[in-house]
Amino acid sequence: MTVPPFSLGDQIQELGDALDQAVLGVLRSGQYIGGAVTADFERDFAAACGVPHAVGCNSGTDALVLALRGLGIGPGDEVITPSFSFFATAEAISAVGATPVFVDVLESSYLINLDQLESAITPATRALLPVHLFGRPVDMERVCAIAERHGLHVIEDCAQATGATWAGRPVGSWGDAGCFSFFPTKNLGAAGDGGAVSCRDPELAQRVRELAVHGMPRRYLHTALGYNSRLDAIQAAVLAVKLPHLQRWLEARRELASHYGRQLVDLPGLSLPAPGPVGHSWNQYVLRVTPTEELHCRDWLKQQLQEAGVSTIIYYPIPIHRQPAYESLGYGPGSLPVTERLCEEVLSLPIFPELGEARQRRVIEALHRLMPAVQPLVA
Ligand SMILES: *Cc1c(COP(=O)(O)O)cnc(C)c1O
16 A cells, blocks of 8 residues: 555545535535635634634635735736745746746755845846745745835745744734635645635725625626635635644644654755755655765656555755746756756655554655665765
């Protein structure tokens, strides 16, 4: 039996009855779009994010688009963001007509390099869009200080970091807006697509809410060109069952991550992710494969692990700035060297709250068997 990178089996086992009842309740109510179930979840999710407002929508991608549009960002505007992220981060910036400006990440954290971020600011810059990648929170005190100095908006991509905190405060409560994804593999997953925008400003919340429903403040009056992007009641019902368990699940992720850290620390050819900070939510456990012999590179290890019954994933094999879709922006090879190297070296080990000791041991044992085999080339 292969150890999967992610599995919902045990979670469904645990919450099955509650989920069945919640979903059936919505089915029988006939209220599938909007209604009390969605409103109640939005209220509870806002509270979990430490903000007064959360607006549900169709996906994390839409959350980014809605937040950007809600803040008035569009053609002619630049938004600074990392290239080491899921494609949707930049795609959303382009979708509103603005231009993503990519900066490199730090090798130590995989997160946006804040020195480079500040140097990338131009008169056209309107917003900073840091990504809490793999669940690790960006230093939001510093991002907000930079934004304030230059009069910029801050939009947090919290898609991989639901429930994470920086300096004791939830991600999504620092910037003008936080954008969350409820894609099934995220920290808080729906039974399908879903997302939310968190914010403190009631007017921004209202604009986002209107944009998500065809720019319609009241029935059949359209004051902006918007979208059809709502959080379905069935998804809200599933999320409402899961939300009370989120912090317990994050604790399980943290324990798995620190166990990987202790058990893999001495293996040659592996660079482990930095441990802290305490608010890290470990949506992914991403290490780097840096052996001395070319043959035993990341792709070799991935293949060997697969044969040993351990499935891993590469987040992400191609940096956003090198994607064919962004060829026209003109970022050549070597323009963001840390990002480009990470894309060749990273490998994500299985990590999810129900992974458990036995399955994690199989991952660790497989790595111990495979990595000592790597010998440095003898001259
Ligand atoms: C998943 C993800 C998104 C997009 O969320 P969807 O719900 O899949 O649209 C955006 N940014 C990052 C960093 C993500 O991981």
